[in-house]
Amino acid sequence: MSSTPANLWVLLGLGIAGILIMTKRLKKTVKADFGAFIERLQLLPPPQPAPPKAPHPLSGLSFAVSDVYDIEGFVTGFGNPDWSRTQDPATQTCPVVAALVDGGATCVGKTVVDDMALSVSGQNKHYGTPTNPTLPARVPGGASSGAAVAVAAKLVDFALGIDTDGGVRVPADYCGVIGFRPSHGTVSMTGLIPVSGSLDTIGWFAKEPAVLRRVGHVLLQVPYAAQRNPRNIFIADDFFQSQKIPAERITQAVINSVEKLYGRQVLRQDNLGGYINLKVPSLKAFKDKQLNGEVKSSPLGFLANVMQKIKRHEFRQNHNKWINAIKPTLDPIISAQIAGDADLTDADIEKLHTIRSELRLAINAILKDDGILVIPTCSDPPPKLGAKEIFSEDYLLRTSSLSSLASISGCCQVVVPLGVHEKCPISLSLLARHGGDRFLLDTLQAMHASLQEQFVAAAKPTSSPKAISQESSAEMAKEKGNQAFKEKQFPRAVGFYTEAIKLNSNNATYYSNRAAAYLEMGSYLQAETDSTQAIDLDKKNVKAYLRRGTAREMLGYYKEAMEDFRHALVLEPNNKRAAQSTDRLKRWFQ
Structure with missing residues (x-):
């Protein structure tokens, strides 16, 4: 009698071990x-x-x-x-x-x-x-x-x-x-x-x-x-x-x-x-004896029915010859779909296509x-x-x-x-x-x-309002953008920088930072536009010149790109990136 509990524990242990092994294999x-x-x-x-x-x-x-x-x-x-x-x-x-x-x-x-x-x-x-x-x-x-x-x-x-x-x-x-x-x-x-x-x-x-x-x-x-x-x-x-x-x-x-x-x-x-319903009059006239229930009787339900009828009709036109010859093993759901609406006439098909045109x-x-x-x-x-x-x-x-x-x-x-x-x-x-x-x-x-x-x-509870100036809010948005940029989440960075610009559109750094994110995403026209805006606001923004030069180089505007890199060198004579980019373009085009 005393050995029975022990045997049960052994079996239970083996069962758990088996489950763990199978779980590991499944993973x-x-x-x-x-x-x-x-x-x-x-x-x-x-x-x-x-x-x-x-x-x-x-x-x-x-x-x-x-x-x-x-x-x-x-x-x-x-x-x-x-x-x-x-x-x-x-x-x-x-x-x-x-x-x-x-x-x-x-x-x-x-x-x-x-x-x-x-x-x-x-x-x-x-x-x-x-x-x-x-x-x-x-x-x-x-x-x-x-x-x-x-x-x-x-x-x-x-x-x-x-x-x-x-x-x-x-x-x-x-x-x-x-x-x-x-x-x-x-x-x-x-x-x-x-x-x-x-x-x-x-x-x-x-x-x-x-x-x-x-x-x-x-x-x-x-x-x-x-x-x-x-x-x-x-x-x-x-x-x-x-x-x-x-x-x-x-x-x-x-x-x-x-x-x-x-x-x-x-x-x-x-x-x-x-x-x-107003703009697709043929849909209102579309009736089907099988249509019933809230889903099927709504405008979207009617449209879904129209779509499925067209799909099945055209699928049979494409593949019925093969299906009849091979008699393939099909999922029952698929077999039912293929067989559905087999009695559609040419007039029915014309009505369905009229609905398409009106929509x-x-x-x-x-x-x-x-x-x-x-x-x-x-x-x-x-x-x-x-x-x-x-x-x-x-x-x-x-x-x-x-x-x-x-x-x-x-x-x-x-x-x-x-x-x-x-x-x-x-x-x-x-x-x-x-x-x-x-x-x-x-x-x-x-x-x-x-x-x-x-x-x-939208899921967070509404917090009590705080008196934060637009400039402070813009800076907070910029910092969030910088963090997203560091994490290589460039679209999120663009969103934060855009929010900062909405709050304070006179800050060259926000435009320049967004240009950097656009460059990482391959959006060169947007990067050029933002860099130009940053330069208009701050003529001494070296990063904006470098980013505009890079964007223009990728767009194939090599002469304008060289001018931007040279301007960056004037502002910062020891800037290695500007010097290397200028030398590279010189070798290619001069």
Whole structure:
């Protein structure tokens, strides 16, 4: 009898030891690549050009691509083993990937996508579901789940995905990273497996807005130009109030951020659902016997239904021949999606496309060239892995409903992570009209740090007011910027320096410091502008001359750069940096 308790303790000890061993093994597996990659490879950029040519714009960055992008010599898998088994290796690399490699970035692998890129949960029964680094017990979001996870886990600097009905935006929200969907048709889809041609775009993820923007300049083929501030920022109040997220905290963060950066006069708060009903008359006439419940009967619910019908119809046009011939092993959710809406007539399709045209006109009319629309990214937090709700049509419609605005209208959208609420990532989305991609990327760059700071501040209890002068507040903001700069958090530094300038616009140091942060981010035009402002305020600001000279050199204005370095030498004859820069430019151009 006395030995029984001892035996139990031994068994209990062995059981605990086994659990600890399995936990360690699991941690090692997760730490390897979080299940993000399906295949490792390496595409190296060309050598750097010799001076005086500028370095490659994406030098030093690594990236991964979702397994819908062709890479020469590799099979493009489409998230399904039967597809992989029946396809030949690609004979050439997708132009988008090639452009990024030529731009100086290194491609390191292919990442997991949902089965045939049709889901929004991020789960893949064939290859396993990538682990959400922010919330390991919850889904990462799809279809571009692996790409979002690779960025969130800091395995790469940026990653490419595909976005049809939220395939980049949903995982960006779930994983707490920045995700960008460009205007439909602005970036070539050649060399990608199509899901739904009239909805598909490429998309990309990053943790830093500067990286997202650098990638955008390469893929959108837009030159650096003076940044434009938005004149109207619309907050869709009704969309925020109907979501299971801390709506008031988010909208207050937007309001506070906009007031500090641009002033109250640019803010507009409105009922976007009512506007859509008014401006998209074909949507009001759109009926479906299966539509019921609050989600499906709202304007966004109708739009989500329109989007799903278009997606399924065009997917069958692209791939039904292969599906009927191969009879692949598909996820039951995917099989149901493919089979859905099979009885649509040509007249039905024409009605759906009319809704698309009316929505694009409506979005473009309200935003024009200088407007930004603020909406939630997703309706709800990410579900738990294996949750029953993931397998429902209601989850698909609710999760993709907010994505339907950009998918159907074709406008561009960026997901901005704000922070965490009840352990779940929280984001909002900024939208600009179709073709306003550079304007949207510039606005993100300007607002990113401020939005995050205001979201954190909105959670803090209101403290008693203190009589602090504007000059003192500006100095405090500058010191915060200096600390962020030291920590290499350059976008945050820009936000703090901008706040200091708002409080005291006559201090040359604030402009000069912000110029230094812009230089680190590769924003050379902004750096030149700030340096010039600093020099106008203080003709003896040596650092401002050095920073303007550096910015002008990177922009290719070599004569003007040499003049700035020489002026710095006049002010400080022993300044080594000015002397070295002057000598270097002399050797190149004299």
